[in-house]
Amino acid sequence: MKTQNKGGAVKWLLVAVSAFFLIVMLILPLVYVLITAFREGIQPFLAAVTDPYALKSIQLTLEATVFAVIINTIFGLFAAWSITKFQFRGKKVISTLIDLPLTVSPIIAGLIYVLTFGRQSFLYPYLKAAGISIIYAVPGIVLATIFVTFPFISREIIPVLTAAGTDEEEAAALMGANGWTIFRRVTFPHIKWALLYGIVLCTARAMGEFGAVSVLSGHLRGKTNTMPLYIELLYQGYDFTGAFAMSAILVVMAVCILILRNVFEYRGKKNEE
C-alpha cells in the first residue's frame, strides 16, 4: 500500500482538520446546550420542562411528527413504487417534483399554504363553512411538516427498488400472486431497511422543522407552538434556562435518532450482501 504510506501526512492533516471542524461546529455547541440546560441544577431544568406550555409543545411536536411520518410513508411507498415499476408519461416530472421541498425554502412552503388555505384563498369560504381551520391551527402545522419531509422516504426507497428490477415481481405475478402478496413477500424484504432509514430521517426532520411551521402556526402559546417555536419564544423572552432545557430534549431525541439511523444503515448494508 504505497500510496497510503506516501499520503500519511496528508491523510492525518485532513482527518485532523475535519475532526477540529466537527468539534467546533457541532459537538461543542451541543455539549454547551446540555451544560447550559443544567447550569442551575436539575430543579430549574425539570421546572422548565414540566411547564404546561412546554408539555403542550412537546405533545404537538410528537403529533405532527407521527402524522407526517405515517402519511409520508404511505405516499413515499406509492410514489417510489409507481416511479420504478411502471412506465408512464410524466414520470420525470413526478420524480423531479418529489425533490421540490428540498430546494424550496421552508418559509416559502409555509407561505404557499397560507395563500392556498388562508383568507385570500377561494377555498376559504368553503373551509369556513365546513368548520375547518387550517391556518394558525394544528392542521396547518401538520401540513407544513408533511410538505418539508415528504421527499425523505421515497428518496431512500427509489434507488433500492431500481436496483432490484422487476423480474422477481414478474415471476411472482406469473405464479398467480396478487399485488398485495407480491408487495409483502417479494418487494418489502428488499426495501425494509431503506424504508426504516427513510422513516428515521423523516422523523428527525419533522421534529426539528421551524420555518414552514413558523409561518403557519400563529404562535399561539399552548395551542400551536411546536418545540422549536416554543424554544424561540423562550429565547426571545430571555428565559435561557427554559430555552436550553427544551433544546436539550430535542438534542437527545436527535442523538437517539442518529444512533437508530446508523443501526438501520448497517443492517441495510448487511442485507445487501
Place this chain on the structure above:
Amino acid sequence: MEKKYYVEMRGVNKSFGSFQASKDIHFGIEKGKLIGLLGPSGSGKTTILRMLAGLETEDSGDILIDGNIVNHIPASKRGIGFVFQNYALFRYLTVYENIAFGLRVQKWPKAKIKARAEEMLQLVGLEETAKRYPNQLSGGQRQRIAFARALAPEPQLLLLDEPFAAVDAKVRQELRSWLREMITRVGVTSIFVTHDQDEAIEVADEIIVTNQGRIEQIGSPKEIYRNPQTPFVAQFIGQSAEVDNFRQFTGFTNAESNAERAIVRPEYITVAKQGEFLKYSLDAEEGVVEQTAFRGNEIELKIRLKGNLLTARRLLDDAPVEVGEHVRVFISRVYAFDEQKAYVIENAALNTQESLVI
C-alpha cells in the same frame, strides 16, 4: 385436416415506441413439444415469450392457448411457468420457499405443498439446498431451482428465456441434456429461447428462427439445417462461407434459379490430397490450403478456391495437409440465395453417372 395446436400466435405485432420488435408473428405449437426460439440478439425472441406469458401486451393479433384467445387474460391467470434469463429467484426466500411460493399463492393444502416442493427438489437433485438462500447457490444450481420453481404449480406451458446463458460452457452442455430429459419426463409443452444454434439443434423438436422481429422459418432442426428457406437462415445456421458467384464452380455452371450468391458449408465439401481417392474426381477443382486448425476431433482447413475462401474439414486420422498445399476440392451442395429466397442446389455430377470413376 388442420393440425391441432396447443399454443398459437396469429399475426401478432408489437412496438416499443417507434421500434417494431415483433412483426406479424404467426406460428403454432403442438402439445408436448419442445420448441427452440432461435435468432440473433435483439431479434425479438424475449418479446415473443413475454407476450405469450402476458408480461407484455401485443398491439394487434391473437394469442391462443389450448384453443382459447388469451389476449385479455392477465399473466397471473394464464398458468404459465416461466424461467427468466437471470432466474429471478426470490432473494429473501429460501430455496424451499421459492419453490413453494406458487403453491402457496394458489392455496394448495399444506401437506400437498410440502410433498410437491420436496418432489421438485428431488427431481432436480438438490434436496440438500432446501434451506439455503439463492445467493448461496452456484449458477447451475440456481438454474435448476428456477426450473423447479416454474414447474412446481404444474403449468401446462413452460417458457424458458435463455436458460443456459448465465452458466459456463461445460455446465451448459450438462444442463442441456438434463433439461431435455426433464421436459420429456414431465411432458410439458415448452418453448425455450436461445441464440446458440447448436443448443437449438441439439435440444429442440422444432425450431423457430427469428430475425429483426420476423419469423424466418419454422421446422425441425433437420429441415432448418438442410433446407434453409431464406437467405438469413442459410447464413445463420451452420458454419458457412459466402461466395458471390457459385456458378463458377464445376458442376454448378448450369444451375437453375436466378440466384448468384451462395453459402457453402464445410459438411458439403470433400477435400483430397493429390493422388488420394476422390469419388467425383472429374468434377473436383484445385484449391490451395491457406490455414489449418486443430479442432479437437477434426482438422479445419481454410481453402482458397477460385478466389473464394472456403471452410472445410478433414478427419484427424486422414493424411495431414500442409499450408500451401494444392488439394482437390469437391463441392456437393450449396445454398444459393437471392433477395427473398434460399435454394438448395446440388452438384450436377451427383445426378450423372459418367463422371463416376470406377
